[in-house]
Amino acid sequence: GAVVSQHPSWVICKSGTSVKIECRSLDFQATTMFWYRQFPKQSLMLMATSNEGSKATYEQGVEKDKFLINHASLTLSTLTVTSAHPEDSSFYICSAPPQDRVHEQYFGPGTRLTVT
Amino acid sequence: QKEVEQNSGPLSVPEGAIASLNCTYSDRGSQSFFWYRQYSGKSPELIMFIYSNGDKEDGRFTAQLNKASQYVSLLIRDSQPSDSATYLCAVTPGSSNTGKLIFGQGTTLQVKP
Numbered sequence: 001g002a003v004v005s006q007h008p009s010w011v012i013c014k015s016g017t018s019v020k021i022e023c024r025s026l027d028f029q030a031t032t033m034f035w036y037r038q039f040p041k042q043s044l045m046l047m048a049t050s051n052e053g054s055k056a057t058y059e060q061g062v063e064k065d066k067f068l069i070n071h072a073s074l075t076l077s078t079l080t081v082t083s084a085h086p087e088d089s090s091f092y093i094c095s096a097p098p099q100d101r102v103h104e105q106y107f108g109p110g111t112r113l114t115v116t
Numbered sequence: 117q118k119e120v121e122q123n124s125g126p127l128s129v130p131e132g133a134i135a136s137l138n139c140t141y142s143d144r145g146s147q148s149f150f151w152y153r154q155y156s157g158k159s160p161e162l163i164m165f166i167y168s169n170g171d172k173e174d175g176r177f178t179a180q181l182n183k184a185s186q187y188v189s190l191l192i193r194d195s196q197p198s199d200s201a202t203y204l205c206a207v208t209p210g211s212s213n214t215g216k217l218i219f220g221q222g223t224t225l226q227v228k229p
Contacts, residue, residue: 032214032215034215034216034217042221043204043219043220043221043222044160044204044219046216046217046218046219049214049216093159093160097215102214102215103148103150103165103208103215104150104162104165105150105162105206105215105217106162107152107159107160107161107162108159109158109159110158110159
């Protein structure tokens with residue numbers, strides 16, 4: 001149980017384009033999902049908390065207009081990187097806790113984004 | 117002071133030895149503590165969580181928590197080369213009940229055959 005998937009697993013896009021990443025909880029419902037970014041040899045940096053049916057909560061320094069988050073259902077959250085630039089190239093990982101075990105976060109496999 | 121601190125390592129141990137990974141945290145209100153393992157290029161995998169002071173054992177892994185000292189550790193017995201990875205310590209902020217986690221920078225473990 002507690003499986004989280006992400007799609008795509010990797011993506012290459014051109015500078016200025018937008019990329020959408022999906023995060024799904026496969027065998028549980030999640031009212032909250034989290035989006036992280038990880039640069040090489042660095043730890044996870046929380047970008048935002050995705051809340052089902054309401055606006056996402058962004059961490060300080062994260063541009064909400066650049067990283068659009070939508071949590072339309074209890075099993076799906078999406079992160080859209082708008083007008084991507086090479087500095088946005090990173091490993092994006094989502095996580096979700098089951099509703100009855102809110103402090104146990106299970107991570108998706110991650111999406112490696114390369115912006116050329 | 118960082119909220120969650122770990123020695124980045126690398127920590128090198130011979131195969132079969134006990135690996136000891138340490139983590140300190142600054143928020144006295146933190147209630148939940150987690151250890152994740154992350155292989156290079158992969159996402160983190162939950163190994164153990166601990167909520168109460170003392171030890172919690174699961175197979176070759178033992179988590180130890182001391183809230184008074186704001187210290188949590190992970191022991192890996194009979195270390196195997198496949199245990200070589202980065203181990204991330206994570207804690208919940210005392211003020212949050214949303215599941216938000218604060219991660220340490222991780223300790224790289226190398227188990228040499």
